[in-house]
Amino acid sequence: MLPRYRAVRAQSADLCAPLAVEDYGIQPMADASPPKWHLAHTSWFFETFILKPFASGFRPFQPEFEYLFNSYYNGVGEPYPRARRGLLSRPTVAEVYGYRQWVDEQIEALLLTCAGEARDEIARRIELGINHEQQHQELILTDLKYNLGNNPLHPAYRENLRRPTAGTPPTPMSYVGFAGGVAEVGAAADSGFCFDNELPRHRVLLEPYALANRLVTNGEYLEFVKAGGYTTSELWLSDGWAWLRGESITAPLYWRAGAAGYREYRFTGLAPLEPDAPVVHVSYYEADAFARWAGRRLPTEQEWEHAAAAQPCAGNFVTADSLHPVAATGCQAPLDQLFGDVWEWTASPYAAYPRYRPPAGTLGEYNGKFMSNQLILRGGSCATPDGHVRASYRNFFYPGDRWQFSGIRLAADA
Numbered sequence: 021m022l023p024r025y026r027a028v029r030a031q032s033a034d035l036c037a038p039l040a041v042e043d044y045g046i047q048p049m050a051d052a053s054p055p056k057w058h059l060a061h062t063s064w065f066f067e068t069f070i071l072k073p074f075a076s077g078f079r080p081f082q083p084e085f086e087y088l089f090n091s092y093y094n095g096v097g098e099p100y101p102r103a104r105r106g107l108l109s110r111p112t113v114a115e116v117y118g119y120r121q122w123v124d125e126q127i128e129a130l131l132l133t134c135a136g137e138a139r140d141e142i143a144r145r146i147e148l149g150i151n152h153e154q155q156h157q158e159l160i161l162t163d164l165k166y167n168l169g170n171n172p173l174h175p176a177y178r179e180n181l182r183r184p185t186a187g188t189p190p191t192p193m194s195y196v197g198f199a200g201g202v203a204e205v206g207a208a209a210d211s212g213f214c215f216d217n218e219l220p221r222h223r224v225l226l227e228p229y230a231l232a233n234r235l236v237t238n239g240e241y242l243e244f245v246k247a248g249g250y251t252t253s254e255l256w257l258s259d260g261w262a263w264l265r266g267e268s269i270t271a272p273l274y275w276r277a278g279a280a281g282y283r284e285y286r287f288t289g290l291a292p293l294e295p296d297a298p299v300v301h302v303s304y305y306e307a308d309a310f311a312r313w314a315g316r317r318l319p320t321e322q323e324w325e326h327a328a329a330a331q332p333c334a335g336n337f338v339t340a341d342s343l344h345p346v347a348a349t350g351c352q353a354p355l356d357q358l359f360g361d362v363w364e365w366t367a368s369p370y371a372a373y374p375r376y377r378p379p380a381g382t383l384g385e386y387n388g389k390f391m392s393n394q395l396i397l398r399g400g401s402c403a404t405p406d407g408h409v410r411a412s413y414r415n416f417f418y419p420g421d422r423w424q425f426s427g428i429r430l431a432a433d434a
Contacts, residue, residue, distance in 0.1 A: 021143055022131055028150045028157075029124055031405065032059060033117075035160050038178050044113045047106025048170060052163035052423065057089065057105045060116045062153040063123040064089035068096060069383060070145050071126050074138060081122050082111075092389075095382030147213050148383070154405040161287075161343065161403040166423045169274050169285040177287040182341045190237065190296050190348040195230035196327070196355060197434045202226075203326045206373055207412040217387040218412045222374050224322045228434035231319055231327050234348040234356040235364070236310065236428040239295030241302075242282065244310050245271055255312045260305030263420045273301035273422045287343045296347040300362050300427045304395045304419035307365040307428045319431035321368035321396040321414065328358050328398070328411040335360025335399075337406040345402050345427065360404065362427030363397035363415055370394040370416035394418050401425035 036044070036055050044056040053061075064085055072078055080086065088108065090099040100108075111119070127146070134142050168175050206221035207214035250270050253261050263269070271277065274285040275293065282293045302310075311317050319327075336346050337360045345361035352358065371391050378388035394416040400409035403425050417424060 021146060022128065025127065025146060025150060026124075028153050028405075029120070032062065032153060032157055032160070033120075035157055039164075041113055043164070043167070045106060045109060046167045047103075048163065048167040049423075050103040051421070052166055053102070053105050053159065054108075055160050055164060056113055056116050057108070058156045058160045058163075060085065060111070060119060061089045061091055062149075062156050063116075063120045065152055066123050066127055066146070066149050068093075070142060070149065071123070071130065074134065074142055075126060075130050076133075081119055085111075085119070093382050093385050095385060145383075148386075151213060151215070151408065152386075154408045157338075157405055158401070158403045161338075162424050165274075165285075165287060168287075174285055174290045176289040177343075179288060181286075181288050181343055183288075183344070184342070184346050190234055191350045191356075193240075193430075194233050195432055196233055197230045198226070198228065198323070198327055200226040200228040200434070203322070205322050205325045205412070207410070211410075211412075214410070214412060215387055215414070216379055216384075217370075217372075217376070217391075217414050220373060220375050224326075226322060226326060229319070229323050230432045230434045231323065231355060232316075232430040233354065234350075234429075235298035235345070235362060236430065237295060237347070238284075238293050238297055238299050240314075241272070241299040241310060241428075242293070242295070244313050247313070249309060249313050252313075255309040257305060257308060259419065260303075260309060263303070263305055267420075269306075272299060272306070294347070298345040298347075298357065298362050298427045300345050300425050301422050302365075302426060302428065303422040304365050304417075304426075306422070307426075308367070310428060311430055314430060316430040316432050318365055318367040319429065321366040321398060323431060324364065324366055324398045324429075325411050327355060331355060331358055331411075333359050333410055336402050337400060337404050337408075338402065339406045340402065343402055345425070357429075359399050359409065361402055362399070362425050363401050364399045364429045365426060366396045366398060368396045370396050370414070390416065397424075397426060 039055060045054045047054050086097060088100050090096050092099055168177055202223055203226055204221055205224055207218040208221055249255060275282045283290045284293045307318060336342060348356045350356055378384035397415040
């Protein structure tokens with residue numbers, strides 16, 4: 021476990037290595053957080069839920085950090101307001117890295133001395149903390165992209181990201197049929213780590229359905245834009261139409277219109293829109309409107325998981341070092357791009373599975389209390405750490421959110 025702990029902690033620092041010190045403290049919007057806060061909060065998690073209850077003679081690194089870097093755990097205490105995280109010029113970046121080093125030293129010392137039942141519980145919490153930090157690694161990237169992508173200079177995060185050369189156009193979109201019937205979804209009890217919201221495994225009844233063999237591309241979405249998709253009210257849910265009008269939305273988040281057509285902000289800066297790459301950074305409202313325009317629908321999360329269970333969890337994740345979705349290759353059958361590239365919106369609300377019970381204690385606040393007014397996304401993205409997701413993994417965001425790497429896979433009734 022210790023090598024894995026070290027590797028994940030080091031990866032967070034590696035993601036921040038290209039940043040200037042000025043980048044660490046920017047909070048680009050209320051729903052995002054500065055990189056410095058993510059680095060401190062993930063350390064706070066290990067300190068609060070492992071060192072504090074299990075380390076002999078524990079003394080906090082800085083007592084005020086319990087307030088500053090608590091995200092939403094009311095059982096710990098009142099958190100510092102989320103929308104004001106960008107106002108914290110102190111602690112400095114150097115002090116936050118010092119805090120991370122101190123936590124790592126304390127965790128390693130604890131693992132060398134603990135034994136018995138305490139060691140089992142410590143190991144369970146460290147595994148949770150590792151997966152929690154991987155979630156924040158993706159948030160570091162998405163929040164940073166929102167900062168850089170909305171800067172008029174459109175600065176690059178990194179110039180040396182990999183980008184596949186343009187090849188043959190993706191295979192035509194087709195639909196893969198599934199017979200439906202009684203299926204089991206959710207994580208199996210003996211399948212290794214999972215979050216509590218993936219449990220318990222249970223049966224569902226699926227009507228026959230079909231999923232598109234690949235993701236919706238920029239070129240296909242551009243046709244929706246040119247056809248007046250953003251000005252045709254009957255394509256939109258009522259809340260979606262109000263959101264579109266209120267925010268003056270006319271295209272996906274990082275598209276920039278110009279005389280030569282649309283360009284798109286990527287982590288390497290502005291670039292021409294790639295027609296064969298998957299459309300990304302769209303809200304649920306946009307995904308749903310596109311599906312209606314195309315005469316299709318979005319899949320349910322149960323349909324998605326049922327289809328994904330038989331495929332290997334392989335794709336364009338963060339170690340591919342593109343940090344942007346890439347065109348379908350057709351090499352993953354029967355469904356291409358199922359994992360990685362973009363989080364795929366589903367039509368399913370984020371709700372508890374039958375017989376779900378959150379864990380006891382403050383750690384029970386991790387997922388359960390957010391089961392309201394959000395939609396499920398599946399599959400991971402190009403910013404997701406490798407090995408972090410699985411077929412049963414449930415991500416969730418509000419329907420208007422689009423700063424995550426979110427995209428579209430169409431579904432149909434068979």
